[in-house]
Amino acid sequence: MLKIENLTKIYKNGEIEVKALKGISFEIKKGEMVAIMGPSGSGKSTLMHLLGCLDRPTSGKYYLKGNDVAGLGDDQLADIRNNYIGFVFQQFNLLSRTSILHNVEVPLIYAGVKKNKRRKIATEMLEKVGLGHRLKHYPNEISGGQKQRVAIARALVNNPALILADEPTGNLDTKTEEEIMRVFRDLNEQGHTIILVTHEDSVAEHAQRIIYLVDGEIRRDEVIA
Amino acid sequence: MLLETIKIAIRSLWSNKMRTLLSMLGIIIGVGAVIAVIAIASGTQEQVTSRIADLGSNLITINKGTTRGYFGRLSTTAEEVFTLELGEAIEEFCPSVTRVIPKSQASGYFIMGDNNIQASVIGTTVEYQNANKYYPEKGKFFSQYDLDNASNVIVLGSELVDELYGDVNPIGSKITFYYNKHTFIFNIIGVMEEKERGITGDFNSSAYIPITTYLNMISNSRYIGSFIAQAASADEAGQAVEQIEYMLTKHFGGDEEFSLMSQDELLDTITEVTGSMKLMLSGIAAISLLVGGIGIMNIMLVSVTERTREIGIRKALGAKRRNILSQFLIESLTLSSLGGIVGVIIGWLGAFGVAQIGGWPLIISVPTVVLAFSFSLLVGVFFGIYPAIKAAKLDPVIALSYE
Numbered sequence: 001m002l003k004i005e006n007l008t009k010i011y012k013n014g015e016i017e018v019k020a021l022k023g024i025s026f027e028i029k030k031g032e033m034v035a036i037m038g039p040s041g042s043g044k045s046t047l048m049h050l051l052g053c054l055d056r057p058t059s060g061k062y063y064l065k066g067n068d069v070a071g072l073g074d075d076q077l078a079d080i081r082n083n084y085i086g087f088v089f090q091q092f093n094l095l096s097r098t099s100i101l102h103n104v105e106v107p108l109i110y111a112g113v114k115k116n117k118r119r120k121i122a123t124e125m126l127e128k129v130g131l132g133h134r135l136k137h138y139p140n141e142i143s144g145g146q147k148q149r150v151a152i153a154r155a156l157v158n159n160p161a162l163i164l165a166d167e168p169t170g171n172l173d174t175k176t177e178e179e180i181m182r183v184f185r186d187l188n189e190q191g192h193t194i195i196l197v198t199h200e201d202s203v204a205e206h207a208q209r210i211i212y213l214v215d216g217e218i219r220r221d222e223v224i225a
Numbered sequence: 226m227l228l229e230t231i232k233i234a235i236r237s238l239w240s241n242k243m244r245t246l247l248s249m250l251g252i253i254i255g256v257g258a259v260i261a262v263i264a265i266a267s268g269t270q271e272q273v274t275s276r277i278a279d280l281g282s283n284l285i286t287i288n289k290g291t292t293r294g295y296f297g298r299l300s301t302t303a304e305e306v307f308t309l310e311l312g313e314a315i316e317e318f319c320p321s322v323t324r325v326i327p328k329s330q331a332s333g334y335f336i337m338g339d340n341n342i343q344a345s346v347i348g349t350t351v352e353y354q355n356a357n358k359y360y361p362e363k364g365k366f367f368s369q370y371d372l373d374n375a376s377n378v379i380v381l382g383s384e385l386v387d388e389l390y391g392d393v394n395p396i397g398s399k400i401t402f403y404y405n406k407h408t409f410i411f412n413i414i415g416v417m418e419e420k421e422r423g424i425t426g427d428f429n430s431s432a433y434i435p436i437t438t439y440l441n442m443i444s445n446s447r448y449i450g451s452f453i454a455q456a457a458s459a460d461e462a463g464q465a466v467e468q469i470e471y472m473l474t475k476h477f478g479g480d481e482e483f484s485l486m487s488q489d490e491l492l493d494t495i496t497e498v499t500g501s502m503k504l505m506l507s508g509i510a511a512i513s514l515l516v517g518g519i520g521i522m523n524i525m526l527v528s529v530t531e532r533t534r535e536i537g538i539r540k541a542l543g544a545k546r547r548n549i550l551s552q553f554l555i556e557s558l559t560l561s562s563l564g565g566i567v568g569v570i571i572g573w574l575g576a577f578g579v580a581q582i583g584g585w586p587l588i589i590s591v592p593t594v595v596l597a598f599s600f601s602l603l604v605g606v607f608f609g610i611y612p613a614i615k616a617a618k619l620d621p622v623i624a625l626s627y628e
Contacts, residue, residue, distance in 0.1 A: 049622050052541070054540075054541060054621045054622050054625070055620075055621075055622050074545075074546060075545045075546060075547075078540065078543050078544060078545045078546075079543065079545075081541060081542070081543050082542065082543025083543075087541050087542070089625075093534070093537075093538045093541075094538075095535060095538060095539075097236060097237060097240050098236065106539065106542050107542045107543055109229055110539075110542060110543040110544050110545070110548060111543065115229075154542070158543075
């Protein structure tokens with residue numbers, strides 16, 4: 001489903017070169033739920049950006065559903081993100097000036113889906129995450145847990161191959177964290193492939209496999225459960 | 226997709242009403258000023274030209290010529306050139322001329338009791354009334370009989386009566402005119418109506434006597450000052466000028482003794498002057514459109530910076546460069562076209578108000594409105610393109626981590 005080979009990322013800041021990723025390789029199969037862990041500066045954010053096709057590697061290969069995406073241009077990457085990847089961020093990243101229904105519709109707008117169909121799919125997704133009664137509300141009118149449910153609904157509307165969650169519970173309390181993690185597990189049981197980027201064990205323990213990064217290299221790659 | 230983008234743009238403009246209004250202000254003022262200026266200039270032009278047309282656009286003034294001074298000779302005005310017989314000859318030999326009216330003028334003092342006022346006496350014929358569309362309000366104008374007999378009668382302009390008589394009816398009394406160390410006494414037989422000041426002079430502060438009386442008493446010669454020739458129609462005025470010019474040149478053996486001025490030429494001059502005024506003023510107004518454009522660019526740049534994170538989110542969700550570009554471009558276009566519409570309305574109201582005060586017709590030409598509005602759209606695209614490109618080029622990773 002997803003395969004990276006010898007992926008590196010070097011940031012240049014004037015004369016100084018920072019090697020954020022020093023050539024890492026792994027494969028993730030369809031239906032897996034994987035946690036990527038590591039301390040700050042370990043390169044897990046960089047890895048997440050690369051896996052999410054938000055950035056390009058300095059060298060190495062990245063195959064997503066058989067597509068070689070490492071060398072694509074900006075607009076092609078935008079298409080890949082739109083078609084294959086659903087993002088869930090720590091900061092929720094909802095558009096504050098529009099209703100939550102419109103927020104969930106945004107990926108469908110860029111996919112060119114007609115308005116009526118868009119509205120129908122987005123409504124269904126919000127009902128699925130238990131927010132069917134809040135369609136017209138604005139992001140600032142709902143709780144953090146609800147915001148993250150909206151973000152999950154938004155990540156799901158394009159039926160992506162991969163859900164990429166970056167510290168999805170980092171801004172939530174313990175009880176809400178449990179709820180959100182249950183949503184992820186349910187999605188995984190329904191067959192969705194999920195990658196969780198986190199530094200919290202309580203989040204990582206929901207995954208079936210944990211990849212530890214230290215200093216831009218894979219320290220451990222272990223299957224739990 | 227386009228409709229969706231327009232909706233997003235309007236929503237984001239609506240959420241910042243005050244800022245939106247302020248950034249539109251330049252465009253509003255620019256478009257409004259262009260429309261108001263052109264409408265006001267057109268209105269005054271219409272007013273002036275219609276006044277001249279009222280004077281009779283078929284009138285041609287024949288004046289004595291002025292010779293150029295050279296080799297120590299002073300420039301001189303031809304004297305003793307026009308006679309009543311010459312006027313009759315012009316009327317007879319120029320087919321496009323229907324009438325020739327003699328007009329002589331002398332400036333002196335009218336004396337009434339203790340009051341006196343400096344004013345002109347004009348010697349002319351009965352036809353002077355019709356040619357100038359100028360008639361007595363009280364009493365009567367002098368008649369052909371008065372002309373034939375060089376009667377000692379006078380018709381006063383309305384302002385003269387106001388100054389010298391106030392509310393007293395002067396008809397039937399006598400008035401004294403002091404000119405060139407001589408005193409002349411006339412019987413007042415009429416008072417003229419009030420007439421707006423024309424290009425040929427002030428009607429209201431003059432007095433009118435038969436030309437024969439003028440020649441006998443005041444100038445004491447057989448030469449007259451000028452002629453007013455009336456062409457058969459305004460269209461024939463040009464031909465009439467050519468005919469008179471040809472005839473007088475032959476008559477005098479040169480063209481230095483006379484000069485011709487037609488209302489048509491005057492109209493052309495005025496149209497030219499107001500035209501260039503219009504151009505200049507609307508040019509100045511257009512500058513404020515440019516300034517307005519800079520205002521829009523400024524606000525769009527602020528908006529791009531402020532919404533860096535939003536741009537990052539949209540890109541993460543699959544927005545391509547052109548989606549972001551069109552979103553911001555449409556936003557600046559919406560801003561400038563809204564400004565344009567409000568400007569058109571305000572310009573129209575302004576022109577309407579000034580036209581009401583000035584008393585001239587409200588003339589707003591469709592091409593002006595279309596031009597001013599399209600210019601505001603052009604400004605929106607021109608000044609919106611840079612911020613929009615800047616937004617479209619943002620790196621999603623950097624944009625997403627922007628605080």
